[in-house]
Amino acid sequence: MKSLKNFFDKARPTFEPGGKLSALGSVFDGFETFLFTPRTTSGPSSVHVHDAIDSKRTMIIVVLALMPCFFFGMYNTGYQHWLALGADSFPFWQLMLYGFLAVIPRVVVSYFVGLGIEFAFAQWRKEEIQEGFLVTGILIPMICPIETPLWMLAVATAFAVVFAKEVFGGTGYNIVNVALVARAFLFFAYPAQMSGDKVFVASGTALGYGTAVPDGFTCATPLGQIATSTATDSLVTVTGIDGHAITTWDAFLGLIPGSFGETSVLCILIGALILLLSGMASWRIMLGVFLGGLGMGLIANLTATPTYPASFMPAWDQLLYGGFAFAAVFMATDPVTAARTNTGKWIYGILIGVIAVLIRVYNNGYPEGAMLAVLLMNVMSSLIDWCVVQANIRRRMRRLIVKTNANE
Amino acid sequence: MKIQIKKGLDLPIAGAVTAADVRSVPAATAAVVPDDFAGFQPKVDVAVGDSVLAGDALMHDKRFPAVKLVSPLCGKVVEVERGERRRLLKVVVEAAGDDFKKFDLTRTTPQDRIDLLAESGLLALMRQRPYDIVPAADVRPRDIFVTAVYSAPLELDTARRIVAEDKALLELATGFLAEITTGSVYISHRASWTLGPVQGAKMVMVEGPHPAGNAGVQAANIAPVNKGETVWTLDIETLRRLGHLLRHGKIDNRATVAVCGPAVENPYIAKTIIGAPVEALMAGVKTVDTKHHRIVSGNVLVGTVVAADGYLRYPYRMLTVLDEGDDVDEFMGWASMSPAKMSVSRTFPGHFLKRLFRPDARLLGGRRAMIMSGEYDAMMPMDVMPEYLLKAIIARDIENMERLGIYEVAPEDFALAEYADTSKIPLQHIVREGLDYLRKELE
Numbered sequence: 020m021k022s023l024k025n026f027f028d029k030a031r032p033t034f035e036p037g038g039k040l041s042a043l044g045s046v047f048d049g050f051e052t053f054l055f056t057p058r059t060t061s062g063p064s065s066v067h068v069h070d071a072i073d074s075k076r077t078m079i080i081v082v083l084a085l086m087p088c089f090f091f092g093m094y095n096t097g098y099q100h101w102l103a104l105g106a107d108s109f110p111f112w113q114l115m116l117y118g119f120l121a122v123i124p125r126v127v128v129s130y131f132v133g134l135g136i137e138f139a140f141a142q143w144r145k146e147e148i149q150e151g152f153l154v155t156g157i158l159i160p161m162i163c164p165i166e167t168p169l170w171m172l173a174v175a176t177a178f179a180v181v182f183a184k185e186v187f188g189g190t191g192y193n194i195v196n197v198a199l200v201a202r203a204f205l206f207f208a209y210p211a212q213m214s215g216d217k218v219f220v221a222s223g224t225a226l227g228y229g230t231a232v233p234d235g236f237t238c239a240t241p242l243g244q245i246a247t248s249t250a251t252d253s254l255v256t257v258t259g260i261d262g263h264a265i266t267t268w269d270a271f272l273g274l275i276p277g278s279f280g281e282t283s284v285l286c287i288l289i290g291a292l293i294l295l296l297s298g299m300a301s302w303r304i305m306l307g308v309f310l311g312g313l314g315m316g317l318i319a320n321l322t323a324t325p326t327y328p329a330s331f332m333p334a335w336d337q338l339l340y341g342g343f344a345f346a347a348v349f350m351a352t353d354p355v356t357a358a359r360t361n362t363g364k365w366i367y368g369i370l371i372g373v374i375a376v377l378i379r380v381y382n383n384g385y386p387e388g389a390m391l392a393v394l395l396m397n398v399m400s401s402l403i404d405w406c407v408v409q410a411n412i413r414r415r416m417r418r419l420i421v422k423t424n425a426n427e
Numbered sequence: 428m429k430i431q432i433k434k435g436l437d438l439p440i441a442g443a444v445t446a447a448d449v450r451s452v453p454a455a456t457a458a459v460v461p462d463d464f465a466g467f468q469p470k471v472d473v474a475v476g477d478s479v480l481a482g483d484a485l486m487h488d489k490r491f492p493a494v495k496l497v498s499p500l501c502g503k504v505v506e507v508e509r510g511e512r513r514r515l516l517k518v519v520v521e522a523a524g525d526d527f528k529k530f531d532l533t534r535t536t537p538q539d540r541i542d543l544l545a546e547s548g549l550l551a552l553m554r555q556r557p558y559d560i561v562p563a564a565d566v567r568p569r570d571i572f573v574t575a576v577y578s579a580p581l582e583l584d585t586a587r588r589i590v591a592e593d594k595a596l597l598e599l600a601t602g603f604l605a606e607i608t609t610g611s612v613y614i615s616h617r618a619s620w621t622l623g624p625v626q627g628a629k630m631v632m633v634e635g636p637h638p639a640g641n642a643g644v645q646a647a648n649i650a651p652v653n654k655g656e657t658v659w660t661l662d663i664e665t666l667r668r669l670g671h672l673l674r675h676g677k678i679d680n681r682a683t684v685a686v687c688g689p690a691v692e693n694p695y696i697a698k699t700i701i702g703a704p705v706e707a708l709m710a711g712v713k714t715v716d717t718k719h720h721r722i723v724s725g726n727v728l729v730g731t732v733v734a735a736d737g738y739l740r741y742p743y744r745m746l747t748v749l750d751e752g753d754d755v756d757e758f759m760g761w762a763s764m765s766p767a768k769m770s771v772s773r774t775f776p777g778h779f780l781k782r783l784f785r786p787d788a789r790l791l792g793g794r795r796a797m798i799m800s801g802e803y804d805a806m807m808p809m810d811v812m813p814e815y816l817l818k819a820i821i822a823r824d825i826e827n828m829e830r831l832g833i834y835e836v837a838p839e840d841f842a843l844a845e846y847a848d849t850s851k852i853p854l855q856h857i858v859r860e861g862l863d864y865l866r867k868e869l870e
Contacts, residue, residue, distance in 0.1 A: 020756070024756050055756050056760030056792075058753045060790065062853060062856070065855055067732075068786040069846060071777075073849060073851070077798070149795060191797060298772060298773050301800070357800070361801065411811070
């Protein structure tokens with residue numbers, strides 16, 4: 020490590036103001052602090068010891084928690100592709116390789132565009148590079164359909180990073196979740212390409228690997244099938260690409276068409292466990308979202324009507340399909356955009372659950388509501404916190420008034 | 428009365444003193460540093476070469492000329508150090524003789540009594556809320572909170588060093604303070620307190636981790652400071668010093684100092700005086716290694732860095748020596764799974780180990796915006812919302828600072844939050860600036 024450190028020490032003057040590569044100073048600093056803990060010490064009259072936790076570790080833990088979903092996404096991408104081909108054997112490693120090759124260009128594009136913008140802004144503001152995009156960069160390919168064209172992904176990432184984050188001041192200052200803004204941008208800017216039958220299943224070859232699926236197959240997501248169903252008295256039977264009925268168990272495991280990383284509730288729960296045990300995410304928010312979704316699902320199911328086919332779904336299924344569980348665990352719990360007071364976290368979480376199911380059931384135009392629910396509550400979270408903080412203020416004011424009256 | 432503190436943290440740091448090693452450390456010189464006394468605007472009263480008695484004023488406060496900082500030693504003024512724009516940095520006195528100034532103790536009105544505290548330098552050893560400054564000498568406090576709980580990291584349990592003979596002094600001093608306040612004198616203590624109730628005071632038993640010992644936490648849990656009110660806070664040692672003054676008519680310049688810290692191999696308890704030279708206290712101290720060290724006068728949460736040729740600073744209770752850390756290159760420290768890392772985060776194995784740590788002074792990360800929520804709350808056993816109060820302070824929003832309880836807090840209340848902060852924000856500094864700003868705007 021000594022030689023690596025020496026290398027950095029030798030290279031530093033080149034990147035410092037006045038050096039030849041001073042325009043890349045923030046990038047250099049970013050890599051150096053990544054490899055070596057900075058020597059910065061506490062001020063002369065502040066706290067003299069600091070906790071070992073820092074924002075790099077925090078963000079990496081979240082990325083780790085996403086990994087089960089990511090690996091499952093690779094498998095499922097391959098699996099759905101094989102299904103679409105009409106295969107009856109599913110060789111594990113070939114599926115994984117196909118999924119890997121299908122997703123890796125998306126990860127590269129997301130990180131390349133996002134980090135590029137982050138680096139440029141950090142340099143422009145003369146700040147350190149912040150770690151927030153480490154998480155956002157992996158989230159974006161995970162919540163988008165696998166067939167999203169790369170150029171759209173690049174445009175959406177750039178839009179989200181610039182207009183949802185950098186204009187507000189960077190990591191820690193954004194109002195809405197950056198990854199969700201990218202997803203919403205795709206959804207509203209390219210509705211034709213981003214919904215419908217084909218986009219959720221990889222149909223072409225992945226970087227030349229695999230066989231392209233001939234045209235003519237349909238592979239709507241379960242929620243898509245339900246939203247467009249015309250059944251009058253009961254839930255339509257949702258089917259997979261090969262026509263077999265999707266069971267609750269399939270939905271839990273995640274072997275269904277959907278966005279790359281969102282389908283497996285099992286893997287999402289493993290991620291949730293990592294986040295909660297490490298203390299990185301709020302259990303209040305997570306539990307709140309699930310309770311809210313369950314509650315609203317029950318109400319919708321009790322008052323089921325053919326006008327809204329999704330209301331025939333059992334409440335439990337509301338939590339298993341679509342992006343609901345993923346939003347509850349990884350999106351709603353982003354501490355920057357979520358409510359920050361303990362009471363506020365409950366309200367925020369429950370409302371996300373309720374609104375997600377509300378949109379899903381009662382707006383046939385949007386088969387999935389979790390993304391929009393989180394975005395909406397991101398905007399409302401400050402208001403919720405404001406109300407909670409007012410309670411503290413009122414307590415203080417009352418004390419003062421009681422005191423003043425007693426003295427009179 | 429009993430207060431159970433649930434939030435907070437006892438930092439498991441190595442290098443505590445043991446009761447066994449107590450040494451007397453004579454001080455040839457002593458210094459008074461006005462910077463230690465927030466709110467005190469110094470005007471020097473002596474010149475180099477002047478002879479002073481222990482208890483003679485070295486400087487007074489421009490706001491309240493009666494408030495003095497007094498010489499801890501009898502001898503000669505050898506240095507009046509000034510910094511930029513003639514700002515007074517410190518006054519150093521060299522010992523010669525052993526004479527004390529005799530104070531006139533006949534005091535009747537509350538204002539007379541406050542004046543005695545002011546003249547004897549004892550008022551400067553106390554703090555008032557709001558603003559966490561030396562108490563204004565023209566305001567009778569609503570209540571006075573005395574803490575005999577020493578909960579800060581490595582802190583010497585000074586309360587245990589208050590012996591039975593001192594109880595009469597404590598009662599004398601309590602009676603004196605009770606005449607000043609319009610309310611009550613509270614004394615907080617641990618379950619291990621052996622002296623029983625102090626006559627004239629309301630005794631409060633405090634249980635739980637640091638910051639249980641902060642007088643402000645006591646105040647917040649008994650009777651929080653409202654707008655327009657003033658309370659005083661002091662520790663039991665200062666109360667004993669007041670008792671000594673009232674009994675003998677002269678100041679008590681003695682100080683019991685823990686010389687300790689994770690970098691010290693042989694921590695000990697020094698019997699010395701207020702403002703003693705660091706060099707004398709550090710003589711004979713062996714460090715565990717030869718890395719760069721940082722000497723902190725005070726504990727690792729709220730102390731001040733002192734130079735090896737500097738002086739013991741207010742509140743004259745401890746020197747903590749730890750590694751500076753600026754000579755360490757740690758490869759990918761953020762990914763470390765080393766059990767030697769001290770953290771409140773469950774992602775570090777050290778969190779689960781019952782062990783003592785040897786932390787250094789590094790920030791261990793880069794400064795960021797507030798990202799994680801609830802970190803500060805978990806460290807503050809007070810009914811304030813720290814994140815929102817801090818944001819109001821940063822925005823210089825006086826109305827919201829007041830509404831969110833700025834009058835109830837002192838920088839030290841945010842020290843543990845600053846320790847635990849993922850974003851490494853200097854919270855105490857922010858609060859100090861906010862309090863000073865508010866005071867300037869409102870006065």
